[in-house]
Amino acid sequence: MNEYKHIKNQDNDLYEALIGEEKREEKGVELIPSENYVSQAVREANGSILTNKYAEGYPGRRYYGGQDFTDAVERLAIERACELFGAKYANVQPLGGAAANMAMYFALMEPGDTVLGMDLSHGGHLTHGHPTTWINKIFNFVRYKMKDVETGEIDYDELRKVAIENKPKIILAGFSAYSRELDYQKFVDIAKEVGAYTVADMAHIAGLIAGDVVKNPFDYGFDVITTTTHKTLRGPRGGMILTRESEEIAKKIDKAVFPGIQGGPHMHIIAAKAVAFGEALHPSFKDYAGQILKNAKAMEKVFKDADIRLLGGGTDNHLLLADVYGSLGITGEEAEVALDEVGITLNKNMIANDTRKALDPSGIRFGTPAMTTRGMKEAEATKLAELMIETMKNKDDADKKAEIKKVVEELCTKFPVPDSFV
Numbered sequence: 129m130n131e132y133k134h135i136k137n138q139d140n141d142l143y144e145a146l147i148g149e150e151k152r153e154e155k156g157v158e159l160i161p162s163e164n165y166v167s168q169a170v171r172e173a174n175g176s177i178l179t180n181k182y183a184e185g186y187p188g189r190r191y192y193g194g195q196d197f198t199d200a201v202e203r204l205a206i207e208r209a210c211e212l213f214g215a216k217y218a219n220v221q222p223l224g225g226a227a228a229n230m231a232m233y234f235a236l237m238e239p240g241d242t243v244l245g246m247d248l249s250h251g252g253h254l255t256h257g258h259p260t261t262w263i264n265k266i267f268n269f270v271r272y273k274m275k276d277v278e279t280g281e282i283d284y285d286e287l288r289k290v291a292i293e294n295k296p297k298i299i300l301a302g303f304s305a306y307s308r309e310l311d312y313q314k315f316v317d318i319a320k321e322v323g324a325y326t327v328a329d330m331a332h333i334a335g336l337i338a339g340d341v342v343k344n345p346f347d348y349g350f351d352v353i354t355t356t357t358h359k360t361l362r363g364p365r366g367g368m369i370l371t372r373e374s375e376e377i378a379k380k381i382d383k384a385v386f387p388g389i390q391g392g393p394h395m396h397i398i399a400a401k402a403v404a405f406g407e408a409l410h411p412s413f414k415d416y417a418g419q420i421l422k423n424a425k426a427m428e429k430v431f432k433d434a435d436i437r438l439l440g441g442g443t444d445n446h447l448l449l450a451d452v453y454g455s456l457g458i459t460g461e462e463a464e465v466a467l468d469e470v471g472i473t474l475n476k477n478m479i480a481n482d483t484r485k486a487l488d489p490s491g492i493r494f495g496t497p498a499m500t501t502r503g504m505k506e507a508e509a510t511k512l513a514e515l516m517i518e519t520m521k522n523k524d525d526a527d528k529k530a531e532i533k534k535v536v537e538e539l540c541t542k543f544p545v546p547d548s549f550v
């Protein structure tokens with residue numbers, strides 16, 4: 129546990145909140161598939177004096193003085209990112225995944241141009257053109273979907289048809305609630321046919337790509353990858369844009385990030401990205417990524433054995449989507465609350481063709497990146513999945529939930545978050 133001694137001395141209200149969160153993370157298990165625990169080294173960089181520095185521009189061409197050390201920091205992050213993903217260019221300045229996607233859209237398109245992306249109710253992300261976002265007012269978004277929600281197979285014939293009809297500038301592969309591998313070759317073939325760029329939003333699976341346990345879209349000729357750095361990749365909260373080989377695209381992306389949509393880069397976060405990418409280049413990261421998948425498969429088995437419907441029929445990655453309303457008669461919101469009470473954190477989620485609403489949907493989404501960071505393996509994943517089902521089946525039984533909470537706490541005590549991963 130961190131001491132926060134200076135905060136304690138000068139700001140007790142904030143101190144109490146931080147200690148509360150420290151305890152919550154220690155005593156409960158995190159199954160939100162987009163979350164993780166970072167190393168102390170990442171946190172040191174994140175909390176470093178680089179937060180003091182303005183560094184508009186890029187290494188070797190900054191607009192402010194005093195850049196003796198910022199260039200070295202940013203170059204390290206760029207070189208490591210390129211090595212991890214097999215890219216020629218990397219922009220490590222995006223403040224998050226949404227900023228990365230926005231900059232990518234502005235780099236590759238003019239207002240009014242069209243993007244073909246995954247339907248949001250079938251696993252796509254808000255930044256892929258949700259009607260409530262500003263980006264949706266600037267660009268035109270058309271959709272592809274799963275052909276069969278029970279297997280997760282994408283309808284590539286429909287994707288091709290929509291591409292031919294709408295001539296998109298970008299065909300976007302990527303998701304935030306989809307558990308199967310995509311057929312990247314099909315995306316590339318269709319994009320070639322209609323003259324579109326191929327972009328993969330790999331925020332959720334970046335760590336799995338870096339660890340070589342799922343396919344890398346660049347191996348199929350994708351032009352660009354956007355990602356966050358804090359999910360499976362286990363870095364600080366932030367974003368990144370990678371370009372496979374085109375200098376022309378990379379230049380457009382750099383301009384779109386700064387001065388296009390952002391000001392001074394957050395150099396402390398870029399330093400923390402460099403640390404995290406260094407960790408992901410370490411051979412042990414491959415084991416970590418492999419274990420994420422094994423743990424997800426162990427959870428899949430328990431849910432399947434209990435006859436709980438999994439969207440896509442199971443998982444090829446780190447996450448699972450379960451139709452708990454259809455299978456157990458408990459809503460996603462009720463499940464989230466009951467599980468929170470026993471120290472298991474996950475999120476309610478809409479499922480494809482959901483008849484319920486976003487704030488109280490039919491599904492839950494959960495995954496294994498954070499629990500795997502704690503060193504938990506298949507036995508613990510199996511136990512947690514069993515406890516989840518027991519909790520959902522007994523959501524109104526306070527005694528049962530107290531009993532389960534104790535078991536979760538004991539498990540967490542045995543698996544503290546490590547300080548270092550290398």
Ligand code: DSN
Binds near residue numbers: 225
């Ligand atoms: N909020 C992230 C997630 O949970 O998937 C995506 O932005």
